[in-house]
Amino acid sequence: MADCGEPDGPGNKDDITRSKNEGKELTKEEKQRLRKQKKHQKKQKERKNEKGPSETEKDKTPVSLLPPPQPVATQKAPSALPAPASAPIPVPASAPFHSSPAPSPADKPAKSKAELKAERRARQETDRAAKQPGSSSSGIKTKVPLSELNPVVKRLPEHVQVDDPAVVKRLAKKLERQQIPLRSDYGYKVSLFSHLHQYSRKAPLTQLLSIPSTVIHPSIVRLGLQYSQGIVAGSNARSVALLHAFKQVIRDYTTPPNEELSRDLVNKLKPYISFLNQCRPLSASMGNAIKYIKKEISNIPSQCKEEEAKTKLLTCIDRYIEEKIVLAAKAISKYAIEKISDGDVILVYGYSSLVNNILCEAFEKSRKFRVIVVDSRPRLEGREALRRLVQRGISCTYVLISALSYILPEVSKVFLGAHALLANGYVMSRVGTSQIALVARTYNVPVLVCCETYKFCERVQTDSFVSNELDDPDDLMVTRKGKTQLENWQDVSSLGLLNLVYDVTPPDFVDLVITDLGMIPCTSVPVVLRVKNLDQ
């Protein structure tokens, strides 16, 4: 968690930092709430000073009072751990105070509704704080109560609310404030997907930017263009490119006077992220990487010098890439190679960097197998996979996804890559993956999904409609024998083209998920997520 390793100083910043550590960003409501609580605590402290210290059954650990200039109180663990490990919530101190004044309403004026709300929230926060695993109570309680698990309902992301005009207006205002152009939708959208964006590749966002762009760093502009044109594709590639671009941003960053690096850099990153989101909706892996970076930046202590802070951040990012992507791939290959035996016929779909890695390593360890690459229009990513495998000398067969029923009787195993693994066990991957898993299950062929843990995501989804990405519909057009049937599809009002990018595979089609933590069944994803959250 606090990898600064040094005792924190007093300050609001730490508390907000630690709230961020819990994995949620402060929304406007939470900021308001914090402000109210601070006000309330000031009042309570005055009252407390009248009454004297009181202990309540709620409070398991003694509460230390900080001097008045400090508006928030920190909870000290009984084993007297250093302050960084203590709970971040600014409110726990007020909890014991609430219980004491409650039975004596005559002493104080009637509480306003806001104060009551603040009290309730304070109580919630105490409960949560008392159960922080970083504190010493980890030995006491191993089971986390339900109230802590999802304390805040996550706000719905904007990119799945395109049909709500209020949300669209809000986004436009936000982008205007950040001086980022708004990308407009293209073409007729199928009614089932009117809640999603549909952009055209021929109109990239960068055309609408002024040159030189003063708001957006040039490496981010280049990255955005690479995303929207499909030059950088695939979740690992996109994450790595994003992290490298952020490294460049950090290198070029200078703290403006009277600002703290930890807060200002995070604010600088926000418009970049909006810009990249406009170019192409962020993937789950990119989302996790961004969360990590923001957390690292916020953890920089205020007295850290700028150069030192920047080098630290750069090494953090390098370490993230090394651990979560490169080493994870090695670990997954090691596990997966155990599953490949001589004489196997392995089916892969599209281009997954991880699966390709596994096959190349298995081939180097002289396993004898052959590969069937299944591909689909309009992306035809399988050709890239085919090229790389053939270069290594692996014997390959190539078919389109419509020939799946013909080729499956020959297949002994199916290896699939994933874009993200959702918390309810569903696998989100390139469109067509679920079809392959379905037909493979019919022919009783084992389906193995390979996925690094940094792609695990807390979302849940049961179908491919509610949250997806719509690619350029013009990609579906094809010219055969000199004729393009769908050339004028825009002119025909009742004709729509649908180019989906992702789909979700139900967990009963998947036999095994190979991750860097080991081989787990699909339904164990929420367990891994919880372990990850506790570690952090």
Add this chain to the structure above:
Amino acid sequence: MPGADKETDLTERIEAFLADLKRGGSGTGPLRGSGEMARETTYLLRRITAQARWSSAGDLMEIIRNEGRRMTAAQPSETTVGNMVRRVLKIIREEYARSRGSSEETEQQESLHKLLTAGELSEETFREHFVHLKANVIEAINELLTELDGTTDNIAMQALEHIHSNEVIMTVGRSRTVEAFLKDAARKRKFHVIVAECAPFCQGHEMATGLSKVGIETTVIADAAIFAVMSRVNKVIIGTQTVLANGGLRAVNGTHSVALAARHHSTPLIICAPMFKLSPQFPNEEDTFHKFVSPHEVLPFTAGEILSKVNVHCPVFDYVPPELITLFISNIGGNAPSYIYRLMSELYHPEDHKL
């Protein structure tokens, strides 16, 4: 000599037909629908009946059987040709039986009692000469032709019984029967059609443009998205190339995935197939079931060096087992797949199953 002229004329026509079959099947000639193929075959058979030299029903059947073998050998995947030949053979048998005056039903061979008591109905019995046999046979073939002409309309007329309003219907590739079916329903009902494009030939695009021109809300999706979209589909209506004797299908590739996805979501799978597509073949002959076309459709020559190092397959057909099918809609009405064997016994004589 008029006789000789007629004969050479006839042989010319037969040769031209065979050449057309060979060309049309390899994908280079114009792609013709099975309905057209069936009609052409029947015209040719009628011409053979009219112009060839034969004295008894047995002779005629021999001639037609020979020609039929040649035609099916020219293009084995075009099963309608063989089906029409078998229909005509059955017509000849029936007319012969009627001319003889015996009221034998065609089911007689299926009764065990009859089998023991009556003995075989051997070819010798077809040796009698009847004056009006030729005229009767030609008249029956004409009736067959009228039936063929009306199949698409007959199927389309049943559309309103199966499609309600605000439905989402999925279809695969291009089928003239299904197109007519949906267009007929669109006259009175509003519904939405999702067309899977069916790579590599992408015939779904033509289907989609055809449907959208009459105002049906159409969406074209890639083959890979079939399972993703299937949860919102109410019915899957597809056409097929052949209906096999066990009720299974030999349809365009990708249909098996559609059928499996439909079964997973418990969506009914409806096949619109006219009766002339019903073939007495079974799907067990692996080597004759599949047909392949040039793999450059899948991996074009522009891919370069790797072409020599990989195997590329481009199968044209898919087998769909009868368990996945809900309903067959044909010109004689709707039927379950388990009833197909019965329909087949009405259309073809068991001795004609193997030409």
